[in-house]
Amino acid sequence: MLVKSVVLLLLLWRSEASQQDDIGFTYNGFRGVDMSLDGLAQVTNNGILMLVNTSMQQKGHAFHPHPLHFKNSSSGSVFSFSTTFVFSMFADVPVSDPGMAFIIAPSRDFSASWPSIYLGLFNHTIVGKSSNHLIAIELDCLQNLDFNDINSNHVGIDINDLKSVDSAPASYFSDKENRYVNLTLYSGHAMQLWVEYSGPQRQLNVTLAPFDVPKPSIPLLSFNIDLSPIVLDPMFVGFSSATAVAEAPHYVLGWSFKMNGQAKDLSLSQLPKLPRMGPKTEPEIFSIGFPVFGASLVLISIFIIQFIVRRIKKFAEVHEDWELEYGPQRFKYKDLYIATKGFNDEELLGSGGFGKVYKGILPTSKLEVAVKRVSHDSSQGVKEFIAEIVSIGKLQHRNIVTLLGYCRRKGELLLVYEFMPNGSLDKFLFHHKSTTTKPTLSWKQRFQIIKSVASGLLYLHEEWEQVVIHRDVKSSNVMLDRELNGRLGDFGLARLYDHGGDPNSTHVVGTFGYIAPELYRTGKAKPCVDVFAFGVFLLEVACGRRPIQFQGSEERLVLVEWVISSFNKGVILETVDPKLGMNYEVEEMELVLKLGLLCSHYIPTARPSMRQVVCYLEGEVPLPELPSLSDIDDGVSVLFPYLKSAVTSQSSFANSLLSGGR
Structure with missing residues (x-):
């Protein structure tokens, strides 16, 4: 009897899962589609779902007519689901048009909701209440400080409230350009939005892209949330829109949804065409007289010449x-x-x-x-x-x-x-989340880049037919290929001389913070000059800091000095880039930090050659113990006697570089 009960439960579970797998629909246009509409929402003659038209202070809703079961009845967890739709919003006065939203709600009755800033979802008495059980992806064209909106052109995830739990300026990740590209929601252009929820991972992803661009590999929003406390069973899926001004229509051209699976791609070529936006211009060629036409010919001829x-x-x-x-x-x-x-x-x-x-x-x-x-x-x-x-x-x-x-x-x-498609290394080391999407490099990737640059410098110094001194080794001149391999670039300042020869004196050129102190005295670019810059580069990669950081009109933090101080205190690993956490090999990190101090030694003869550097990095020979640096009271004045004067007169130093030229 017990076995029969277990089998019956398994069959019921498989039946429920199968039914959920079957829930899905794809509308390439809405002509003949059974939709539940209210307010200003309607389907136009050519099959466009118009949520609101050109009326002021109005709202509209459009729902899939049947409720959907989002929860597993046995566990109470929310199933994975996916949806995508193509939309368009147009506004003559962009900052006055609230926008629209994709919603998951326990009811289709929004008669008590208000238009304008409330997007047809809430009113002032119910907004923010947990009893709403409402999930919305807002496409907001109006900045409302009461709802903590980030700007007047953003995408947000709303849970029972119009204060988004996560939001971002409207944009999409261009896989071709490897960066985010801004979009204007109210431009009237068609765009596509993907909303995907992973039940096992409890993660909600929102991705935006122009109409003719494939789905980007990186979403615009990725928010970890368990929807089971918010979702009731069953729920309705659909759209809500509200307008505050005239001439602000909102359209949905196609919609696809799938429970426990990936929503089918929309057939973009089959979607209905958007109506013409804005006033129609009439050609003026017929109103131009012959005298004006003749004069135009003369002007055109002059212009061509x-x-x-x-x-x-x-x-x-x-x-x-x-x-x-x-x-x-x-x-x-x-x-x-x-x-x-x-x-x-x-x-x-x-x-x-x-x-x-x-x-x-x-x-x-x-x-x-x-x-x-x-x-x-x-x-x-x-x-x-x-x-x-x-x-x-x-x-x-x-x-x-x-x-x-x-x-x-x-x-x-x-x-x-x-x-080099991945650009320069400094963009990865010093990026800010608000301005770029560069990921944090792992220590394994950084260590490989360090060894690659060292190999390239060894080739320049000893293995080519002449000695090549790069003179501008720094993270912004280390480029990354498609596989994130490091490659030394920008040879605009490089100088050459024969092996065994003596380089001529030249103008002092390079980048502030990487220039070896002896170069200010001799003006001779030798391999040890590149070794010094490489030492600063090692600390830069390991610590995630620039060589010199100006903190005010007088204050500055010199990276080498800071690492020396930590070395003297026996806490050199405290200088490691915080973005790495503890995800690095301690022996490798200590090697890089100590080798960075050795290479950036203020005495040129104390620095190793690049061949020795490569041997240290490959583990072929152990790095010698560094001498105690505890007697150094002022790292800048001792290690960088010439750099210190440059720091206190930065503008004159910059002028000397510019006048030195190439």
Whole structure:
């Protein structure tokens, strides 16, 4: 008898699960679809679900007509579910249009709800009460400080209240550009929204994208929540919308829902077309008289001539006879201009003291490149500089970004590099959640990047046909490829000399905080200069801090000094990047921190060579014990006697860099 009861319970459980698996629907347009509508909600002749029209202070609701069971009757947990819909909102006065929401509610009766800021969901007496048992994904175009809205163009998750438990500015993650791109909800353009809840993980994800963009890999909102206390059984699913001004229609073009599974993709080509938004403009060509038409022809002719002349000047380059020998390594300015869409700000990858870097696609080969625009003095030394650029272009190493060539115009030099899709390392180390979506690198990834950069520097110093001194080793010049492998880039400041030779003195160039102190005295760029910068770089990666942080008009924190102080106290691991937590190998971390101090030693001869550095990092030889540094009272004045004066007169230091040029 007991066995029969167990079997019966299993059969009932499988039957219930099967029924839940079958719950789902897909509407590619709403013509002929049975929907429960109230208020201003209606289905137009071409199959669009219009929630509100151009009336003021009104509301509308549209629900799937049948209630759905969201809970497992035996465990009381909420099933996983998924939905997606295409919508459009338009407003002549954007900041006065509240918006719309996808809702899960215990009832379809919202007769007591108010329009405008209450989105047709609540009124002032019931908003925020736990007895509402309502879940909403709001698409809000009005900032209401009473509800803690972040702006007038955001997506939020609402639980029984219009104070969102999580919200974000309307945007989507572009997998192609590897960044979030802003969207305007009230633009009148069609957009698609995905709402997905994982019952086992108790996680609610909301993803937004333009109409013609596939579902992004990273959601806009991801919120951990157990919906079982909020959800009653059964519940209704649908949409609510409210308007505060005229000319603010809200539309839903298609809708798909699935319980215990992934909602079917909407067939975007089958969705109804949106009606025309805004006033229709009539062509004025027929109202133009012949005299005006003749005058226009003359003006057009003058414009064409001026355009041709400007275009010739626009793409003019500086060519000298000695450059002919460099042949293929010189790019045409016109090709680089087209590749970067006219050096459009949308293609800007980054900028620094020596120029801006743009992403480009070469028009003929379709090769992705990074183009750096640099100002230069065209009087003396350009020939030698170009010769070094071309020589550096011959470098071939897996941990070095390839310099493909250059282009020269009057007063401007353009350097063309291999494109690195993940950008520079500093964006990962120092990112802020409010401005970027770069993930935190694990210690394993960081340690591999450190070893990659060390290998690249060893190649430059000892393994190529000449000695190459990079002179600008820092995290922003370490680029990451698709697999997050580190590659040293930006050789715009590099200098070369023969093995066994002695480098000539040059202007002091580099980046504030990475310049070896002896360079201010000698002006000679030797391998030990790169080793010093690499030591600062090691501490930068391990500690997640910049070399120098200015905390006020006078105060500054020098990274090396801080790590030395912690080393003296025997707590060097307290300097580890807090974002890593305890997720790192202690021996590797101690090695990197101590090696960073050794490489950034103020005495050049005390620093190891890059070959020794690679051996330490690979574990081929142990790192020697560091001497006690407890006698150092002022790390800045002792370790950085020349840097200290630069810190106190930063502007004059910056001017010396700029006047030094290339």
